[in-house]
Amino acid sequence: DQQVKQNSPSLSVQEGRISILNCDYTNSMFDYFLWYKKYPAEGPTFLISISSIKDKNEDGRFTVFLNKSAKHLSLHIVPSQPGDSAVYFCAASARETSGSRLTFGEGTQLTVNP
């Protein structure tokens, strides 16, 4: 039962353009969502999060959008830089049912071409 899904295994964009990574979830109890960036053989690095009481959160070049009715979130990176090339994971948690436990998507490999 894949409760968090990232349907695009890979995404390739040109430097300076926008990268949009998508994530869908099925568990309506999820109320906190996070995006992590990961390089091979390293731990995930936290990028940005959003609570279900919001529909948008920005931090520099990163913006996360949440559409609760569609159970969909997306991460926008503008402008994209070659150093952004990594695997991006979305994750979700449900305070009432599972506390801090994070459920991860499968990841999307982002490649930003110079």
Next chain:
Amino acid sequence: KAGVTQTPRYLIKTRGQQVTLSCSPISGHRSVSWYQQTPGQGLQFLFEYFSETQRNKGNFPGRFSGRQFSNSRSEMNVSTLELGDSALYLCASSYQESHGTQYFGPGTRLTVL
């Protein structure tokens, strides 16, 4: 502040052995969670500890266990290792009791031969 540290970084064991991995959380963080990453299953939750108590457990067999000490440092143990236990084991710490952002360590790469 120093980040989450994990030791050892790499480990090679043989089937049937047991292994103990260690995690030191960010100073002041009292919640420690463990995750397993494999190519086939992705990132999967093992268990979470807060104030020395296991609060949450994932769908892993009883061979996987953990504990947390009074200084919030945590260890996880895997007994009777199987080939399928080869994975990157990640520890994450959080300041808040629940719903806090989790910060990950670099992981321990376990290879079971």
